[in-house]
Amino acid sequence: MSKQSIKLSVDAVVFGYEEGEISVLLIKRKYDPFKGKWAIPGGFVKDYESLENAVERELHEETGVKISYLEQLYTFGKPSRDPRGRVVSVAYFGLVRPNTFKISASTDAEEVAWFNIKDLPQLAFDHKAILKIAIERLQGKITYEPIGFELLDKKFPFSDLEKLYTTLLGRDIDRRNFRKKIIGLNVLDELDEKVSKGSGRPAILFQFNQKRYFQLKKEGIIFEI
Amino acid sequence: MSKQSIKLSVDAVVFGYEEGEISVLLIKRKYDPFKGKWAIPGGFVKDYESLENAVERELHEETGVKISYLEQLYTFGKPSRDPRGRVVSVAYFGLVRPNTFKISASTDAEEVAWFNIKDLPQLAFDHKAILKIAIERLQGKITYEPIGFELLDKKFPFSDLEKLYTTLLGRDIDRRNFRKKIIGLNVLDELDEKVSKGSGRPAILFQFNQKRYFQLKKEGIIFEI
DNA sequence: ACAAAAGTGTTTTCTATACACCCATGG
DNA sequence: CCATGGGTGTATAGAAAACACTTTTGT
Numbered sequence A, B: 001m002s003k004q005s006i007k008l009s010v011d012a013v014v015f016g017y018e019e020g021e022i023s024v025l026l027i028k029r030k031y032d033p034f035k036g037k038w039a040i041p042g043g044f045v046k047d048y049e050s051l052e053n054a055v056e057r058e059l060h061e062e063t064g065v066k067i068s069y070l071e072q073l074y075t076f077g078k079p080s081r082d083p084r085g086r087v088v089s090v091a092y093f094g095l096v097r098p099n100t101f102k103i104s105a106s107t108d109a110e111e112v113a114w115f116n117i118k119d120l121p122q123l124a125f126d127h128k129a130i131l132k133i134a135i136e137r138l139q140g141k142i143t144y145e146p147i148g149f150e151l152l153d154k155k156f157p158f159s160d161l162e163k164l165y166t167t168l169l170g171r172d173i174d175r176r177n178f179r180k181k182i183i184g185l186n187v188l189d190e191l192d193e194k195v196s197k198g199s200g201r202p203a204i205l206f207q208f209n210q211k212r213y214f215q216l217k218k219e220g221i222i223f224e225i
Numbered sequence C: 001a002c003a004a005a006a007g008t009g010t011t012t013t014c015t016a017t018a019c020a021c022c023c024a025t026g027g
Numbered sequence D: 001c002c003a004t005g006g007g008t009g010t011a012t013a014g015a016a017a018a019c020a021c022t023t024t025t026g027t
Helices: A051-063 A127-144 A158-169 A175-185 A210-219 B051-063 B127-144 B158-169 B175-185 B210-219
Strands: A007-018 A021-029 A042-044 A071-076 A087-096 A109-116 A188-195 A203-208 B007-018 B021-029 B042-044 B071-076 B087-096 B109-116 B188-195 B203-208
Touching (some): A007 A051, A007 A127, A021 A127, A021 A158, A051 A087, A051 A109, A071 A127, A071 B071, A158 A175, A175 A188, B007 B051, B007 B127, B021 B127, B042 B051, B051 B087, B087 B127
Parallel strands (some): A007 A087, B007 B087
Antiparallel strands (some): A007 A021, A021 A109, B007 B042, B021 B109, B188 B203
């Protein structure tokens, strides 16, 4: 027992949304094992550091991205998952607006990039399996929690929210019914601003009402689209 | 990195149901720290053992209970959670019929017992927090998954299922609507047997149709009562 | 015959879905 | 004036909720 030699790491699956595409943040590994392969950002937990701290630190160190709302996803512990020996990894999960961060490679990472989740490269370790579970969770979340605040700009036209949902759901939704439903949840504040996308009628801008949004999340609203 | 000294353990939160009461399986610790305090069964993961194997092994060693469907709950990693040093614990979660097991204390456990979840003793480590999350998950589960197969006898009167749900939900449900809904799911096979509970009309016995039951679970049926 | 638990249908209300036209702007 | 995307209401169908009396047994 006292000479247990399992090592503990954390991984951060960070999803972004921009212009109808869901992407995930990956790094290209600088060192072996899996040198040159793409991987989910992450690394070893320090002895007296909390898991949340470790995952935020590693994410920031490796990609330049700093987020404060990472949610625990799952713990991966298959004995053979790391060729260096026994490494158990606690995976976390977060949502961001890619345009609010400059990504930049550093320690352990030769490169950092966003990949469309429909067009992923080969991945190191068991990261393909981790991503699969993360994507399932992302898709599952939108049926029981409001999503969007973390993924959209502060102010956005309603059509952005609509497009986010059609993208995540992978199917069309009825624009009128969707709007009725969301407006009915009272999470959006309508602004006095409009924005025009080049052609067509300019759209009213909305923003999430934070208080109401996080209250809804807490209550775990069942939210069938 | 290579001298990381975090230790990894697993804990098994096992719920049982009997006669209108939800209980959880706890052990009384034989050794320090927390000698004499009640705790969730669990222990350290061996170097080349899977997490699932570790949790089933520890549960069996400490309580005599052997289950094969433990689901991962959450990983607890607060640096101060164990006075012996840094121990991160992956908690699992399972459901059983208490009457199908003989519980028996052994290594590390001075005693084993079922406790009603409404009447818990003081607990070792952060086990109170772990149990809280496990109970929330248990209550959450019944709204999106059928529950009952694991908790009820093979053959049971419909009223047992009804009582299980009222207990878990903590409120009354409409007997007619509930019955309509469950029957409509096609998960129950009606038997030709009846059972009498002393007074009143004898009840028809049902059993779960395993195939249909696990199919429903997989599909993740939304199941509002 | 009465107490105790099991069994059973119908009506009402609410929610989800389907569906098509007008509006405001830029070019 | 036309192309483009934004904005809106109503009718229908289906699901959930409300609701109370009859049946079968033991005592």
